[in-house]
Each structure stands twice: as C-alpha cells, then as structure tokens.
Amino acid sequence: MNPDALLAQEQTLQLNHFNHETAWALGSLLKTLAESRQASVAIEVYGFGQVLFSYAMPETNSDHLDWIRRKRNSVLRYGKSSYYLGCYNAQKQRVFESQPHVNAMDYCAHGGAFPIRIKGSGLVGVVTVSGLPQADDHALVTAALKEVQLQQDP
Numbered sequence: 001m002n003p004d005a006l007l008a009q010e011q012t013l014q015l016n017h018f019n020h021e022t023a024w025a026l027g028s029l030l031k032t033l034a035e036s037r038q039a040s041v042a043i044e045v046y047g048f049g050q051v052l053f054s055y056a057m058p059e060t061n062s063d064h065l066d067w068i069r070r071k072r073n074s075v076l077r078y079g080k081s082s083y084y085l086g087c088y089n090a091q092k093q094r095v096f097e098s099q100p101h102v103n104a105m106d107y108c109a110h111g112g113a114f115p116i117r118i119k120g121s122g123l124v125g126v127v128t129v130s131g132l133p134q135a136d137d138h139a140l141v142t143a144a145l146k147e148v149q150l151q152q153d154p
Contacts, residue, residue, distance in 0.1 A: 001135065003091055006084040013145045014117040016152040018124050020052055025151075026127055027053030029144045040131055041140070044068045047116060047125030060131055067130040071113035073106050075126045082128075083111030083138040112137030114145060 015022065023045040030043045034057060042064035045053035056064065071082040074096075078085060086109035089096040096102060096109035111134030116125035127145065129137045 001083065001087050001138075003084055003088040006081060006087060009142060010081060010084070010115060010117070013114070013142060013149060014119045015145075015149055016119055018047060018116055018118055020047075022148065023047055023052035023125070026144055026148050027055060029147060030127070030129060030140065031055055031057070033140055033144055034129075037140070039136075039140070041129045041137070042068055042131055044072065044128045045116075045125065046072055046128070052125070057131070064130040067108065067110065068113070068128045070104075070106060070108040071110060071128050071130065072126045074109060075113045075115050075128075076123075077107065079115060079123055081111070081115060081138065082109055082113040083134060085109035086111060086134065110134045110137075112141060114138070114141045116145075 027043055027045045034041045040057045040059040042056045042060045044051060074082050074085055085096050097104035112130050113126050113128040115123050116127055117123055127141050129140050
C-alpha cells in the first residue's frame with residue numbers, strides 16, 4: 001500500500017476520547033469482526049502504559065503474542081502504524097528490521113498495529129492484531145477503529 005495513503009489514514013482515524021471502556025469496546029469489536037470473517041487472531045489494546053484488552057482466539061499461539069509485542073513496540077517508538085513502517089521501508093528498498101538501529105527481537109514492521117490517537121492530543125496507545133496476512137491484520141484493525149470512531153462522533 002502507498003505510505004502516503006497510510007499516513008492519511010492515520011490522520012483520519014483519531015478518536016474523540018479513549019479510556020478503559022473504549023479499549024474494551026474496541027477489543028470486543030475486533031473479536032466479533034474476526035469471528036464474522038472466520039479468522040483466528042490474537043488481539044491487544046494497549047494504552048497508558050499497560051495492556052487494557054488482550055484476547056487470543058483458538059488456533060493462535062504464543063508466537064502471535066510476540067508479534068503483537070514487537071508490532072506495538074514499533075508503533076510506540078516511531079508513532080506510525082506497523083504497516084506504514086513496512087511499506088515506507090519497502091519503498092526505500094530496505095528491510096525495516098535489517099537497519100542497524102533496529103533490534104528485530106523487539107521491533108517489526110508487519111501490518112496489524114495502529115496508533116490510537118485522541119484528536120488534538122496525540123498518541124495514547126496502540127491496537128494490534130496478529131494472525132492474518134499483514135494487509136488483512138491492518139484492515140481488520142482499521143475497520144474496528146473506524147466503527148468506534150463513528151460511535152463517538154455526534
């Protein structure tokens with residue numbers, strides 16, 4: 001996907017507010033969306049320095065949780081979606097994880113982690129899915145964020 005389109009998506013998908021209840025609603029919605037697509041994923045909603053929602057669907061394993069951790073770390077460090085980081089670096093003809101300042105044991109640029117931003121405030125958390133091809137992980141997360149955003153708009 002075009003990195004510029006992904007940046008525009010990040011600008012558009014910002015919430016009016018975010019708290020523990022929002023995290024629960026977002027995580028639960030992701031579970032419902034995944035089930036409706038007959039997908040098996042691990043889900044995490046992280047905010048304010050802690051995991052606020054975590055769920056591992058049947059057929060996932062601990063590797064999915066490690067992917068979530070690495071994707072989340074990348075978003076927190078760079079402030080961009082993990083899919084953007086991968087697409088941006090691919091456009092530059094380099095592998096994100098191969099750069100000397102990136103420890104691939106702690107960071108990765110595979111789609112599925114998206115910054116949670118409050119309009120006018122900035123980054124407050126990360127929502128992450130792991131278990132599908134990276135474009136599908138990203139699409140699942142953005143679909144859920146869009147629905148939560150619509151519920152918040154007056």
